[in-house]
Protein backbone atom coordinates (compact mmCIF):
# COMPACT_ATOMS: atom_id res chain seq x y z
CA UNK A 197 0.00 0.00 0.00
CA UNK A 198 0.96 3.62 -0.45
CA UNK A 199 1.36 4.92 3.10
CA UNK A 200 1.95 8.63 3.66
CA UNK A 201 3.30 9.79 7.01
CA UNK A 202 3.10 13.44 8.05
CA UNK A 203 6.02 14.22 10.36
CA UNK A 204 9.66 13.14 10.24
CA UNK A 205 10.27 12.99 13.99
CA UNK A 206 11.24 9.81 15.82
CA UNK A 207 7.64 8.52 15.71
CA UNK A 208 7.27 9.14 11.97
CA UNK A 209 10.64 7.50 11.19
CA UNK A 210 10.09 4.44 13.38
CA UNK A 211 6.65 3.99 11.80
CA UNK A 212 8.30 4.28 8.37
CA UNK A 213 10.90 1.67 9.42
CA UNK A 214 8.36 -1.03 10.28
CA UNK A 215 6.02 -0.15 7.39
CA UNK A 216 8.89 -0.38 4.92
CA UNK A 217 9.91 -3.71 6.42
CA UNK A 218 6.36 -4.97 5.81
CA UNK A 219 6.67 -4.07 2.12
CA UNK A 220 4.62 -0.86 1.98
CA UNK A 221 5.50 2.07 -0.24
CA UNK A 222 6.15 4.80 2.31
CA UNK A 223 6.39 8.58 1.88
CA UNK A 224 7.34 10.89 4.74
CA UNK A 225 6.38 14.57 4.59
CA UNK A 226 8.50 16.83 6.78
CA UNK A 227 8.45 20.61 6.75
CA UNK A 228 12.02 20.96 8.02
CA UNK A 229 15.21 19.28 6.81
CA UNK A 230 15.65 16.45 9.36
CA UNK A 231 18.44 18.11 11.30
CA UNK A 232 16.64 19.48 14.35
CA UNK A 233 13.40 19.29 16.30
CA UNK A 234 12.12 17.67 19.45
CA UNK A 235 13.45 14.24 18.42
CA UNK A 236 17.06 15.49 18.10
CA UNK A 237 18.11 17.36 21.27
CA UNK A 238 16.19 15.40 23.89
CA UNK A 239 17.78 13.32 26.64
CA UNK A 240 17.78 10.11 24.62
CA UNK A 241 16.35 7.89 27.34
CA UNK A 242 14.69 4.61 26.55
CA UNK A 243 12.79 4.32 29.80
CA UNK A 244 10.58 1.36 30.69
CA UNK A 245 10.86 2.92 34.17
CA UNK A 246 8.43 5.70 33.13
CA UNK A 247 5.25 3.63 33.20
CA UNK A 248 3.34 6.22 35.31
CA UNK A 249 1.49 8.62 32.98
CA UNK A 250 1.90 12.38 33.29
CA UNK A 251 -1.56 13.08 34.78
CA UNK A 252 -1.19 11.89 38.37
CA UNK A 253 -2.89 12.77 41.67
CA UNK A 254 -1.25 15.83 43.24
CA UNK A 255 0.24 17.13 40.01
CA UNK A 256 -2.21 20.04 39.78
CA UNK A 257 -1.43 21.39 43.28
CA UNK A 258 2.31 20.82 42.70
CA UNK A 259 2.02 22.62 39.35
CA UNK A 260 0.25 25.59 40.96
CA UNK A 261 3.06 25.88 43.54
CA UNK A 262 5.67 25.73 40.79
CA UNK A 263 3.83 28.45 38.87
CA UNK A 264 4.75 30.88 41.69
CA UNK A 265 8.48 30.52 41.00
CA UNK A 266 10.23 31.77 37.86
CA UNK A 267 12.92 29.11 38.20
CA UNK A 268 10.69 26.09 38.79
CA UNK A 269 10.59 23.17 36.34
CA UNK A 270 6.99 23.91 35.27
CA UNK A 271 5.28 26.94 33.73
CA UNK A 272 2.02 27.75 31.97
CA UNK A 273 1.91 31.03 30.12
CA UNK A 274 -1.43 32.50 31.26
CA UNK A 275 -3.55 33.24 28.17
CA UNK A 276 -7.09 32.95 26.91
CA UNK A 277 -6.83 30.13 24.45
CA UNK A 278 -9.70 27.75 23.87
CA UNK A 279 -7.47 24.78 22.93
CA UNK A 280 -5.43 25.24 26.12
CA UNK A 281 -8.59 25.53 28.24
CA UNK A 282 -10.05 22.34 26.75
CA UNK A 283 -6.74 20.56 27.23
CA UNK A 284 -6.46 21.84 30.84
CA UNK A 285 -9.94 20.66 31.71
CA UNK A 286 -9.27 17.19 30.30
CA UNK A 287 -5.92 17.05 32.15
CA UNK A 288 -7.62 18.03 35.42
CA UNK A 289 -10.22 15.27 34.96
CA UNK A 290 -7.51 12.68 34.34
CA UNK A 291 -5.12 13.66 37.18
CA UNK A 292 -6.36 11.01 39.59
CA UNK A 293 -5.45 7.61 40.98
CA UNK A 294 -8.03 5.78 38.87
CA UNK A 295 -6.44 7.08 35.65
CA UNK A 296 -2.99 6.02 36.82
CA UNK A 297 -4.26 2.56 37.75
CA UNK A 298 -5.98 2.15 34.37
CA UNK A 299 -3.25 3.62 32.20
CA UNK A 300 0.01 2.41 33.78
CA UNK A 301 -0.28 -1.27 32.67
CA UNK A 302 -0.85 -0.16 29.06
CA UNK A 303 1.98 2.35 29.11
CA UNK A 304 4.16 -0.37 30.59
CA UNK A 305 3.22 -2.73 27.72
CA UNK A 306 4.14 -0.09 25.15
CA UNK A 307 7.43 0.80 26.84
CA UNK A 308 8.52 -2.81 27.22
CA UNK A 309 7.59 -3.56 23.60
CA UNK A 310 9.70 -0.58 22.57
CA UNK A 311 12.63 -1.56 24.77
CA UNK A 312 12.76 -4.94 22.99
CA UNK A 313 12.35 -3.18 19.63
CA UNK A 314 15.39 -1.04 20.38
CA UNK A 315 17.57 -4.15 20.60
CA UNK A 316 16.47 -5.03 17.08
CA UNK A 317 17.09 -1.50 15.81
CA UNK A 318 20.53 -1.48 17.40
CA UNK A 319 21.40 -4.56 15.34
CA UNK A 320 19.66 -3.50 12.12
CA UNK A 321 20.57 0.15 11.70
CA UNK A 322 23.79 0.86 9.82
CA UNK A 323 25.29 3.64 11.95
CA UNK A 324 25.89 3.50 15.68
CA UNK A 325 23.81 5.81 17.80
CA UNK A 326 25.75 5.21 21.03
CA UNK A 327 23.07 3.11 22.70
CA UNK A 328 24.31 2.37 26.22
CA UNK A 329 22.59 -0.30 28.28
CA UNK A 330 23.61 0.72 31.77
CA UNK A 331 20.32 1.72 33.35
CA UNK A 332 19.22 5.08 34.71
CA UNK A 333 19.29 6.56 38.21
CA UNK A 334 16.39 8.14 40.03
CA UNK A 335 18.36 10.27 42.50
CA UNK A 336 16.66 11.97 45.43
CA UNK A 337 17.65 14.51 48.05
CA UNK A 338 14.87 14.13 50.60
CA UNK A 339 13.59 11.10 52.52
CA UNK A 340 10.04 11.95 51.47
CA UNK A 341 10.97 11.70 47.79
CA UNK A 342 12.99 8.58 48.60
CA UNK A 343 9.91 6.89 50.08
CA UNK A 344 7.88 7.76 47.00
CA UNK A 345 10.63 6.47 44.68
CA UNK A 346 10.89 3.20 46.64
CA UNK A 347 7.15 2.74 46.32
CA UNK A 348 7.44 3.27 42.54
CA UNK A 349 10.34 0.82 42.39
CA UNK A 350 8.15 -1.83 44.06
CA UNK A 351 5.49 -1.22 41.40
CA UNK A 352 8.16 -1.46 38.71
CA UNK A 353 9.34 -4.79 40.13
CA UNK A 354 5.75 -6.06 39.95
CA UNK A 355 5.86 -5.25 36.19
CA UNK A 356 9.02 -7.32 35.89
CA UNK A 357 11.47 -4.40 35.82
CA UNK A 358 14.72 -4.73 37.73
CA UNK A 359 15.75 -2.04 40.20
CA UNK A 360 18.61 -1.62 42.66
CA UNK A 361 17.86 0.54 45.71
CA UNK A 362 20.99 2.31 46.96
CA UNK A 363 22.12 4.48 49.83
CA UNK A 364 24.03 7.65 49.14
CA UNK A 365 27.33 5.79 49.63
CA UNK A 366 26.33 3.00 47.27
CA UNK A 367 25.36 5.53 44.58
CA UNK A 368 28.82 7.03 44.97
CA UNK A 369 30.42 3.62 44.42
CA UNK A 370 28.78 3.46 40.97
CA UNK A 371 29.80 7.02 40.08
CA UNK A 372 33.55 6.56 40.08
CA UNK A 373 34.68 9.90 38.62
CA UNK A 374 32.35 12.51 40.09
CA UNK A 375 31.13 13.33 43.60
CA UNK A 376 27.39 12.76 44.10
CA UNK A 377 25.42 14.58 46.80
CA UNK A 378 22.13 12.73 47.33
CA UNK A 379 20.15 10.98 50.07
CA UNK A 380 19.92 7.86 47.89
CA UNK A 381 18.99 6.54 44.50
CA UNK A 382 17.29 3.77 42.58
CA UNK A 383 18.94 2.32 39.51
CA UNK A 384 16.53 1.03 36.85
CA UNK A 385 18.72 -1.47 35.07
CA UNK A 386 16.38 -2.10 32.09
CA UNK A 387 16.57 1.55 31.01
CA UNK A 388 19.12 2.58 28.44
CA UNK A 389 20.14 5.75 26.66
CA UNK A 390 21.42 6.91 23.28
CA UNK A 391 22.41 9.92 21.26
CA UNK A 392 19.03 10.97 19.81
CA UNK A 393 20.42 13.02 16.90
CA UNK A 394 22.58 10.06 15.80
CA UNK A 395 19.58 7.74 16.18
CA UNK A 396 17.53 9.99 13.89
CA UNK A 397 20.37 10.21 11.36
CA UNK A 398 20.84 6.45 11.40
CA UNK A 399 17.12 5.83 10.79
CA UNK A 400 17.07 8.46 8.05
CA UNK A 401 20.08 6.90 6.28
CA UNK A 402 18.66 3.40 6.56
CA UNK A 403 15.22 4.34 5.22
CA UNK A 404 16.61 6.01 2.10
CA UNK A 405 18.65 2.98 1.01
CA UNK A 406 17.44 0.81 -1.82
CA UNK A 407 16.88 -2.72 -0.63
CA UNK A 408 16.18 -5.69 -2.89
CA UNK A 409 12.95 -6.69 -1.15
CA UNK A 410 11.47 -3.31 -0.25
CA UNK A 411 10.88 0.20 -1.50
CA UNK A 412 13.11 3.06 -0.53
CA UNK A 413 11.20 5.45 1.72
CA UNK A 414 10.58 8.72 -0.11
CA UNK A 415 11.16 11.91 1.85
CA UNK A 416 9.49 15.18 0.93
CA UNK A 417 11.55 17.59 3.00
CA UNK A 418 10.87 21.31 3.47
CA UNK A 419 7.33 20.42 2.52
CA UNK A 420 4.34 21.91 4.27
CA UNK A 421 0.93 20.24 4.26
CA UNK A 422 -1.71 22.62 2.94
CA UNK A 423 -4.81 20.42 2.83
CA UNK A 424 -6.35 17.06 2.00
CA UNK A 425 -8.46 15.51 -0.74
CA UNK A 426 -11.26 13.22 0.40
CA UNK A 427 -13.66 10.87 -1.31
CA UNK A 428 -16.24 8.48 0.14
CA UNK A 429 -15.03 8.73 3.74
CA UNK A 430 -11.40 8.26 2.68
CA UNK A 431 -8.43 10.64 2.46
CA UNK A 432 -7.19 10.13 -1.08
CA UNK A 433 -4.34 12.66 -1.22
CA UNK A 434 -2.30 15.13 0.81
CA UNK A 435 -1.83 18.55 -0.77
CA UNK A 436 1.44 20.28 0.00
CA UNK A 437 3.28 23.41 -1.10
CA UNK A 438 5.42 21.09 -3.31
CA UNK A 439 2.59 19.13 -4.94
CA UNK A 440 0.07 16.40 -4.29
CA UNK A 441 0.80 12.97 -2.74
CA UNK A 442 -1.77 10.20 -3.24
CA UNK A 443 -2.27 7.78 -0.40
CA UNK A 444 -4.02 4.54 0.49
CA UNK A 445 -3.31 5.10 4.19
CA UNK A 446 -2.40 8.29 6.06
CA UNK A 447 -0.45 8.39 9.34
CA UNK A 448 -0.48 11.64 11.30
CA UNK A 449 2.76 11.77 13.29
CA UNK A 450 3.54 15.46 13.39
CA UNK A 451 4.22 15.75 17.11
CA UNK A 452 3.00 18.82 18.97
CA UNK A 453 1.39 20.18 15.76
CA UNK A 454 -0.97 17.22 15.60
CA UNK A 455 -3.91 19.37 16.76
CA UNK A 456 -3.60 21.92 13.95
CA UNK A 457 -3.27 19.36 11.16
CA UNK A 458 -6.32 17.52 12.56
CA UNK A 459 -8.34 20.73 12.36
CA UNK A 460 -7.75 20.69 8.57
CA UNK A 461 -9.61 17.35 8.59
CA UNK A 462 -12.39 18.68 10.81
CA UNK A 463 -11.16 16.69 13.82
CA UNK A 464 -10.56 18.15 17.28
CA UNK A 465 -7.53 16.56 18.97
CA UNK A 466 -6.33 17.78 22.37
CA UNK A 467 -2.61 18.53 22.21
CA UNK A 468 -0.27 21.09 23.76
CA UNK A 469 3.44 21.68 23.09
CA UNK A 470 5.37 21.11 26.34
CA UNK A 471 8.59 23.00 25.81
CA UNK A 472 11.78 21.67 27.40
CA UNK A 473 15.41 22.79 27.28
CA UNK A 474 18.77 21.06 27.17
CA UNK A 475 22.38 22.23 27.29
CA UNK A 476 25.52 20.37 26.19
CA UNK A 477 29.08 19.96 27.45
CA UNK A 478 31.87 18.33 25.43
CA UNK A 479 35.35 16.95 26.10
CA UNK A 480 34.86 16.26 29.80
CA UNK A 481 37.79 14.39 31.31
CA UNK A 482 35.75 13.32 34.33
CA UNK A 483 32.16 12.58 33.47
CA UNK A 484 29.13 10.83 34.93
CA UNK A 485 29.05 7.10 34.33
CA UNK A 486 25.25 6.84 34.39
CA UNK A 487 22.34 8.99 33.25
CA UNK A 488 20.24 10.28 36.11
CA UNK A 489 16.95 11.92 36.87
CA UNK A 490 17.36 14.41 39.70
CA UNK A 491 13.89 13.71 40.99
CA UNK A 492 13.34 16.61 43.44
CA UNK A 493 14.33 19.10 40.71
CA UNK A 494 12.84 17.37 37.65
CA UNK A 495 16.17 17.61 35.83
CA UNK A 496 17.84 14.89 33.76
CA UNK A 497 21.45 14.14 32.81
CA UNK A 498 22.74 12.09 29.87
CA UNK A 499 26.44 11.25 29.69
CA UNK A 500 27.91 9.53 26.63
CA UNK A 501 31.66 9.05 26.81
CA UNK A 502 33.05 12.58 27.12
CA UNK A 503 29.87 14.51 26.45
CA UNK A 504 27.12 15.40 28.83
CA UNK A 505 23.64 16.77 28.27
CA UNK A 506 21.50 18.31 31.02
CA UNK A 507 17.83 18.99 30.41
CA UNK A 508 14.41 19.59 31.83
CA UNK A 509 11.43 21.94 32.38
CA UNK A 510 7.92 21.72 31.03
CA UNK A 511 6.59 25.01 29.70
CA UNK A 512 3.07 25.20 28.34
CA UNK A 513 3.55 28.45 26.47
CA UNK A 514 2.46 27.46 22.96
CA UNK A 515 4.94 27.20 20.08
CA UNK A 516 6.94 30.18 21.27
CA UNK A 517 10.64 30.28 20.40
CA UNK A 518 11.30 32.61 23.30
CA UNK A 519 13.93 31.17 25.71
CA UNK A 520 13.30 31.85 29.42
CA UNK A 521 16.89 32.21 30.78
CA UNK A 522 15.91 31.66 34.43
CA UNK A 523 14.48 28.26 33.64
CA UNK A 524 17.57 27.18 31.69
CA UNK A 525 19.74 28.42 34.55
CA UNK A 526 17.57 26.41 36.98
CA UNK A 527 18.54 23.22 35.12
CA UNK A 528 22.23 24.07 35.52
CA UNK A 529 21.79 25.00 39.21
CA UNK A 530 19.92 21.77 39.93
CA UNK A 531 22.81 19.80 38.40
CA UNK A 532 25.32 21.56 40.67
CA UNK A 533 23.35 20.59 43.79
CA UNK A 534 23.66 16.88 42.95
CA UNK A 535 27.17 16.92 41.49
CA UNK A 536 28.78 19.77 43.49
CA UNK A 537 32.41 19.29 42.53
CA UNK A 538 31.90 18.96 38.80
CA UNK A 539 33.03 22.33 37.63
CA UNK A 540 30.86 23.02 34.57
CA UNK A 541 30.71 26.59 33.26
CA UNK A 542 27.33 28.32 33.17
CA UNK A 543 25.71 27.60 29.79
CA UNK A 544 25.15 30.26 27.17
CA UNK A 545 21.48 30.70 28.02
CA UNK A 546 20.52 32.23 24.68
CA UNK A 547 21.90 29.20 22.84
CA UNK A 548 20.12 26.52 24.85
CA UNK A 549 18.38 23.88 22.74
CA UNK A 550 14.64 23.57 23.10
CA UNK A 551 11.98 21.21 21.77
CA UNK A 552 8.22 20.89 21.96
CA UNK A 553 7.02 17.65 23.55
CA UNK A 554 3.67 16.58 22.13
CA UNK A 555 1.57 16.39 25.30
CA UNK A 556 -1.89 14.84 25.40
CA UNK A 557 -4.05 15.62 28.46
CA UNK A 558 -3.49 12.24 30.14
CA UNK A 559 0.11 11.81 29.05
CA UNK A 560 -0.84 8.74 27.00
CA UNK A 561 -0.07 8.69 23.27
CA UNK A 562 -2.65 8.55 20.52
CA UNK A 563 -2.10 5.32 18.59
CA UNK A 564 -4.80 3.88 16.37
CA UNK A 565 -7.36 4.48 13.68
CA UNK A 566 -9.78 7.41 13.74
CA UNK A 567 -13.30 6.53 12.69
CA UNK A 568 -13.91 9.78 10.76
CA UNK A 569 -11.95 8.42 7.78
CA UNK A 570 -11.43 4.77 6.89
CA UNK A 571 -7.71 5.22 6.21
CA UNK A 572 -6.61 7.65 8.94
CA UNK A 573 -4.19 6.52 11.66
CA UNK A 574 -2.73 8.56 14.52
CA UNK A 575 0.75 8.13 16.00
CA UNK A 576 1.56 10.95 18.40
CA UNK A 577 1.23 12.63 21.75
CA UNK A 578 4.04 10.71 23.47
CA UNK A 579 4.94 13.70 25.67
CA UNK A 580 8.26 12.90 27.41
CA UNK A 581 8.35 9.33 26.07
CA UNK A 582 8.62 9.71 22.30
CA UNK A 583 12.04 8.08 22.00
CA UNK A 584 11.23 5.50 24.66
CA UNK A 585 8.05 4.43 22.88
CA UNK A 586 9.04 4.97 19.24
CA UNK A 587 10.01 1.41 18.32
CA UNK A 588 6.82 -0.04 19.84
CA UNK A 589 4.66 2.64 18.24
CA UNK A 590 6.21 1.94 14.83
CA UNK A 591 5.51 -1.75 15.20
CA UNK A 592 1.89 -1.09 16.22
CA UNK A 593 1.33 1.28 13.28
CA UNK A 594 2.57 -1.45 10.93
CA UNK A 595 0.15 -3.92 12.52
CA UNK A 596 -2.80 -1.50 12.38
CA UNK A 597 -2.20 -0.70 8.72
CA UNK A 598 -1.59 -4.32 7.79
CA UNK A 599 -4.88 -5.36 9.46
CA UNK A 600 -3.02 -7.59 11.94
CA UNK A 601 -4.09 -8.01 15.56
CA UNK A 602 -1.89 -5.56 17.50
CA UNK A 603 0.57 -7.27 19.81
CA UNK A 604 -0.70 -5.18 22.75
CA UNK A 605 -4.17 -3.93 23.69
CA UNK A 606 -4.73 -0.44 22.20
CA UNK A 607 -7.89 0.90 23.90
CA UNK A 608 -5.92 3.14 26.29
CA UNK A 609 -4.30 4.86 23.28
CA UNK A 610 -7.55 5.41 21.35
CA UNK A 611 -7.20 8.76 19.50
CA UNK A 612 -10.92 9.42 20.06
CA UNK A 613 -10.89 9.00 23.85
CA UNK A 614 -11.47 12.74 24.46
CA UNK A 615 -14.07 13.17 21.70
Ligand SMILES: Cc1cc2nc3c(=O)[nH]c(=O)nc-3n(C[C@H](O)[C@H](O)[C@H](O)COP(=O)(O)OP(=O)(O)OC[C@H]3O[C@@H](n4cnc5c(N)ncnc54)[C@H](O)[C@@H]3O)c2cc1C
Nearest residue numbers: 203205206207227235238239240241451472581582583584
Ligand atom coordinates in the same frame (compact mmCIF):
# COMPACT_ATOMS: atom_id res chain seq x y z
C1 LIG B 1 14.15 18.52 26.96
C2 LIG B 1 13.49 17.26 26.44
C3 LIG B 1 13.99 16.03 26.83
C4 LIG B 1 13.36 14.85 26.39
N1 LIG B 1 13.91 13.65 26.73
C5 LIG B 1 13.34 12.50 26.30
C6 LIG B 1 13.91 11.25 26.61
O1 LIG B 1 14.95 11.15 27.24
N2 LIG B 1 13.28 10.12 26.19
C7 LIG B 1 12.10 10.18 25.48
O2 LIG B 1 11.55 9.14 25.17
N3 LIG B 1 11.58 11.37 25.13
C8 LIG B 1 12.15 12.52 25.51
N4 LIG B 1 11.61 13.71 25.18
C9 LIG B 1 10.37 13.72 24.40
C10 LIG B 1 10.64 13.38 22.94
O3 LIG B 1 11.67 14.22 22.46
C11 LIG B 1 9.35 13.55 22.15
O4 LIG B 1 8.34 12.77 22.74
C12 LIG B 1 9.55 13.08 20.70
O5 LIG B 1 10.64 13.74 20.12
C13 LIG B 1 8.29 13.34 19.90
O6 LIG B 1 8.49 12.82 18.63
P1 LIG B 1 7.45 13.04 17.46
O7 LIG B 1 7.98 12.35 16.27
O8 LIG B 1 6.07 12.71 17.94
O9 LIG B 1 7.42 14.63 17.26
P2 LIG B 1 8.54 15.60 16.65
O10 LIG B 1 9.89 15.15 16.95
O11 LIG B 1 8.15 16.98 17.05
O12 LIG B 1 8.33 15.42 15.09
C14 LIG B 1 7.22 15.93 14.43
C15 LIG B 1 7.68 16.43 13.08
O13 LIG B 1 6.54 16.82 12.31
C16 LIG B 1 6.92 17.95 11.52
N5 LIG B 1 5.69 18.67 11.16
C17 LIG B 1 4.83 19.28 11.98
N6 LIG B 1 3.79 19.79 11.28
C18 LIG B 1 4.03 19.52 9.98
C19 LIG B 1 3.32 19.81 8.78
N7 LIG B 1 2.16 20.47 8.79
N8 LIG B 1 3.84 19.38 7.61
C20 LIG B 1 5.02 18.69 7.60
N9 LIG B 1 5.72 18.38 8.72
C21 LIG B 1 5.23 18.78 9.90
C22 LIG B 1 7.81 18.76 12.45
O14 LIG B 1 8.65 19.60 11.72
C23 LIG B 1 8.56 17.68 13.19
O15 LIG B 1 9.82 17.39 12.61
C24 LIG B 1 12.21 14.92 25.56
C25 LIG B 1 11.75 16.15 25.14
C26 LIG B 1 12.38 17.33 25.56
C27 LIG B 1 11.85 18.65 25.08
